[in-house]
Amino acid sequence: IDYTGTDPSSPCNKCLSPNETPCVCTINFTLEQSFEGNVFMYYGLSNFYQNHRRYVKSRDDSQLNGDPSALLNPSKECEPYRRNEDKPIAPCGAIANSMFNDTLELFLVGNESDPTPIILKKKGIAWWTDKNVKFRNPPGGDIPLEERFKGTTKPVNWVKPVYMLDSDQDNNGFINEDFIVWMRTAALPTFRKLYRLIERTNDLHPTLPAGRYYLNITYNYPVHSFDGRKRMILSTISWMGGKNPFLGIAYIAIGSISFLLGVVLLVINHKYRNSSNTADITI
Amino acid sequence: MYPGAVDELQETVYDQWFITLFNIVYTSLPVLAMGIFDQDVSDQNSMDCPQLYRPGQLNLLFNKHKFFICVAHGIYTSLALFFIPYGAFYNVAGEDGQHIADYQSFAVTMATSLVIVVSVQIALDTSYWTVINHVFIWGSIATYFLILFTTHSNGIFGIFPNQFPFVGNARHSLTQKCIWLVILLTTVASFMPVVAYRFLKVDLFPTLSDQIRQWQKAQKKARPRHSRKPQTRRSSSRRSGYAFAHQEGYGELITSGKNMRANNPPPTSGLEKTPANSTSWIENLYKKTTDTVISFSQDKTVKL
Numbered sequence: 001i002d003y004t005g006t007d008p009s010s011p012c013n014k015c016l017s018p019n020e021t022p023c024v025c026t027i028n029f030t031l032e033q034s035f036e037g038n039v040f041m042y043y044g045l046s047n048f049y050q051n052h053r054r055y056v057k058s059r060d061d062s063q064l065n066g067d068p069s070a071l072l073n074p075s076k077e078c079e080p081y082r083r084n085e086d087k088p089i090a091p092c093g094a095i096a097n098s099m100f101n102d103t104l105e106l107f108l109v110g111n112e113s114d115p116t117p118i119i120l121k122k123k124g125i126a127w128w129t130d131k132n133v134k135f136r137n138p139p140g141g142d143i144p145l146e147e148r149f150k151g152t153t154k155p156v157n158w159v160k161p162v163y164m165l166d167s168d169q170d171n172n173g174f175i176n177e178d179f180i181v182w183m184r185t186a187a188l189p190t191f192r193k194l195y196r197l198i199e200r201t202n203d204l205h206p207t208l209p210a211g212r213y214y215l216n217i218t219y220n221y222p223v224h225s226f227d228g229r230k231r232m233i234l235s236t237i238s239w240m241g242g243k244n245p246f247l248g249i250a251y252i253a254i255g256s257i258s259f260l261l262g263v264v265l266l267v268i269n270h271k272y273r274n275s276s277n278t279a280d281i282t283i
Numbered sequence: 284m285y286p287g288a289v290d291e292l293q294e295t296v297y298d299q300w301f302i303t304l305f306n307i308v309y310t311s312l313p314v315l316a317m318g319i320f321d322q323d324v325s326d327q328n329s330m331d332c333p334q335l336y337r338p339g340q341l342n343l344l345f346n347k348h349k350f351f352i353c354v355a356h357g358i359y360t361s362l363a364l365f366f367i368p369y370g371a372f373y374n375v376a377g378e379d380g381q382h383i384a385d386y387q388s389f390a391v392t393m394a395t396s397l398v399i400v401v402s403v404q405i406a407l408d409t410s411y412w413t414v415i416n417h418v419f420i421w422g423s424i425a426t427y428f429l430i431l432f433t434t435h436s437n438g439i440f441g442i443f444p445n446q447f448p449f450v451g452n453a454r455h456s457l458t459q460k461c462i463w464l465v466i467l468l469t470t471v472a473s474f475m476p477v478v479a480y481r482f483l484k485v486d487l488f489p490t491l492s493d494q495i496r497q498w499q500k501a502q503k504k505a506r507p508r509h510s511r512k513p514q515t516r517r518s519s520s521r522r523s524g525y526a527f528a529h530q531e532g533y534g535e536l537i538t539s540g541k542n543m544r545a546n547n548p549p550p551t552s553g554l555e556k557t558p559a560n561s562t563s564w565i566e567n568l569y570k571k572t573t574d575t576v577i578s579f580s581q582d583k584t585v586k587l
């Protein structure tokens with residue numbers, strides 16, 4: 001569901017140049033079929049080059065690993081997002097600075113008048129190794145997170161500082177899962193990143209029954225300046241991952257070419273063998 | 284890389300360590316082993332047929348034409364190696380729904396496909412397998428995976444966080460079945476044209492070394508059939524084993540003088556330079572080889 005809002009008839013058009021911040025818009029959509037099992041909610045961005053060399057280099061992994069010296073003295077790769085108002089930025093770099101900050105909420109419009117909000121789980125979206133090994137908050141044990149980040153300032157484009165990303169202390173600071181997912185830079189300019197999980201309730205009821213829904217968007221992230229697009233994607237997962245027709249089509253194509261080639265070569269080999277004896281050598 | 288396809292994809296696709304180690308560790312040893320140990324025909328047949336050396340002398344094996352074919356093959360392989368993972372990663376999610384289309388997983392997929400394609404290519408090219416060839420080729424692949432998992436491990440990240448940012452990547456992406464399917468597809472797509480081309484060439488336009496190789500194979504198949512004969516006539520062959528001149532065939536050969544050519548000098552001295560120009564020397568060699576082959580083949584038929 002594209003919610004960029006460039007089309008004047010789109011509900012999110014008013015958010016392109018907002019009069020008030022934050023701007024909230026709502027998009028209605030209908031699910032034709034019910035979704036069973038675990039459902040995954042992604043946000044997708046287009047024309048966003050997370051693979052640009054300068055962009056990818058603009059991070060400090062020691063700082064993100066909680067190294068106290070790197071916290072106060074981030075690496076030079078982060079320029080120009082290294083220091084602000086004479087204080088080091090935590091987390092530094094262009095990748096962190098451009099973090100996606102839209103909030104998406106999903107509601108099911110039932111037969112009753114009250115729409116039911118769908119429970120969205122925000123933990124378990126990042127890789128285990130990322131959350132537990134690569135990204136660590138600065139050490140401190142019992143000291144509250146705000147104290148541990150003392151002497152640093154928030155990135156330029158952020159509203160809240162890093163130690164206020166979530167009230168849950170296991171998801172705050174550098175180990176905030178949304179932050180971790182964002183920092184794992186995508187390979188291609190059109191990508192999707194996992195936003196929330198919708199866990200299946202029980203086997204009797206589908207996780208997302210067919211019907212009308214609406215998506216409540218807190219539109220913070222500006223993409224129209226570079227002709228980018230934003231989407232929300234709901235998907236279920238099979239044994240091989242998400243829906244990906246390319247691999248199937250490619251396999252069928254290469255398989256049929258191989259088969260044809262095998263047949264052709266068999267015919268040629270058969271003909272050649274009949275024409276001359278392989279033991280003859282023409283010197 | 285490929286700026287036309289993905290505008291401003293300016294980042295190096297591969298891990299820095301992979302680039303460094305690729306030429307040194309992963310691919311040098313198999314090529315070295317092939318250069319030293321490979322043998323397209325057996326040594327005996329190489330001596331029997333000096334024509335085999337003719338393509339080398341005439342620069343037929345490494346000239347501009349062959350070079351451009353190599354370059355074209357390289358371009359095709361690199362296109363396959365990039366675009367197949369590109370298409371596969373375009374709109375994909377991992378097995379737990381988690382993000383796998385990130386730049387590092389893409390790099391790991393491409394790097395693994397590359398190492399496997401290169402090793403398979405060398406394996407196809409090797410026509411004479413020794414233990415060392417096996418060790419070098421499969422060892423290179425094993426070394427690649429070993430180093431991959433080491434550079435992506437938690438331990439080494441703890442020591443040098445800035446040098447090894449790929450932590451956890453190998454474990455995460457290589458446990459996805461989707462990635463292995465992509466690697467398999469890329470490998471097959473890369474060497475399928477090569478296999479087809481080679482096969483057609485050997486069948487329709489065989490070179491001298493191809494023909495001799497096939498003759499060798501036919502000989503090997505023929506030998507087990509003929510080896511039954513000595514078994515049935517063991518007593519007679521044992522007796523004549525020490526003095527084979529007693530066998531009927533040899534006597535006739537010697538008395539007829541067919542294996543002694545008084546008018547032509549023996550083959551070994553033909554390697555001296557004659558006063559005539561080099562082409563006539565080659566022609567002489569040509570003639571001698573014809574005779575030598577016939578005489579040797581006669582010997583062989585008798586021994587069988």
